[in-house]
Amino acid sequence: MHAKGEHVSDVAMSSSAGATIALSIHGPAGVLDLVVPSGATPVDVAREYAAQAAEMGGVPGIPLLQTALGERLNAAVPLGEAGVQAGDVLVATTGVHRPRKVTLLESAKNAPESPALASLVATVAGLVAALAGWYGGRAGDEAVRTATVGLLLACALVAVLPLGRHARQRAAAGPAFAAAAAFAALYEPGVHLLPAILGAAGMSAAVVAGIGRALAVTADEVSTVWIVGGLTVFACCALPAMLGWDARVAWTLLVFGSMMTARFAPSLAVDVPDDALLDLDRLAVTAWSARDSQRSGRRGRIVVSATAMERLVRRASRVVTAAAAAILVTTAVATPLLLHSASIDLDRIGARCLVFFAGCSLLLAARSYRHAVARALLRLAGLAALAALALHLVAGPGAGHVDTFFYVVVALGVVALVAAVATGRGWRSVWWSRRAEVAESLCGSLAFAAAVVAAGVFRRLWEMTS
Structure with a gap:
């Protein structure tokens, strides 16, 4: 059964009553298409449905209106404010049909991936x-x-x-x-x-x-x-x-290896396979172009497909992020153990120098990373090494108040310098970039020299020759 009609509600309309909404009402008397003002309430629409349904057998009283999903419409709220739009389907029923309850497991299955x-x-x-x-x-x-x-x-x-x-x-x-x-x-x-x-x-x-x-x-x-x-x-x-060997040899190798991994991880992550490269000049060779000898002197055009490039970027991003997380965990664990295991004065000096230069090298290496998460992880690794060193200098063996004051002043000066350069975007300039590259290489060289002392090799050679 299909009918059409128009009805203007007798109750007070809102300011948007001039607009109309075309609705399809499904109910016991069939399907009715109504054009009602947007300010009409569900009661007005139900009354109109009951009036037109009376000509076709009628319905018991004024029905209730629900959405297609089974949600009951508030009788006091106009259709326009309730979110009903033109072309929506409403259900007229004498009983309220509650929507099906969704369990927590079903909600988890239907939730979008994050x-x-x-x-x-x-x-x-x-x-x-x-x-x-x-x-x-x-x-x-x-x-x-x-x-x-x-x-x-x-x-x-x-x-x-x-x-x-x-x-x-x-x-x-x-x-x-x-x-x-x-x-x-x-x-x-x-x-x-x-x-x-x-x-x-x-x-x-x-x-x-x-x-x-x-x-x-x-x-x-x-x-x-x-x-x-x-x-x-x-x-x-x-x-x-x-x-x-002594345990500090293992901690020395881990600290030094973490510092070196930060330099070589990006080069290992970015690897374009040869089958992903397309030589446009070779693909364009035909019977006529093969006779053209002038094409051999021109520069070839190599193109990487967009799909392969996206796959490469995603792979490199996961590798670099995982490597930076591994560096952070290894540095945060091995650095305090190295400082704690160095009990002799000469080994303690080497361990402190190794931790200091390794932390500075990690901080300088982080500036060359364009991946935000990996850069943050490397900075945390460098700060963890320097924080462990600061705690060891303040509360470790042989710490004094004068030495503590000196270390605090020097640390604050370094922090002020780095903050001033970062605030002024100095790292983006060519001058600061070259200085940072030289400083990173210098820290790596000094860390290698300090690792020999921290592991006890220098002291063993000294004892053997003395």
């Missing part, structure tokens, strides 16, 4: 896993340690499964749970055992990252960084432990 939020949650989960591993390892109760290790291992294995949404972000956090589980299972009191424990944690993270990379549908660059980082930590920590 990779940034998932990455933040994965980062927080990794930090919580590290705290759980630290607590489980230092807990005196074996039952608590066993339960912590089992739970962390289960979370690590479940995280790397390529199921559900945000599988990439969960796989990035899985190795952190494995490293925390290994630390909680192997931790024993004693500084001499700490390099071996951290090496085993790095190997556990690499193994779980390898499992996730093998199960992943597409190539996962974060898992690759986990594998390389975990194996590097294992090599730097296990080799000195097996050779019977």
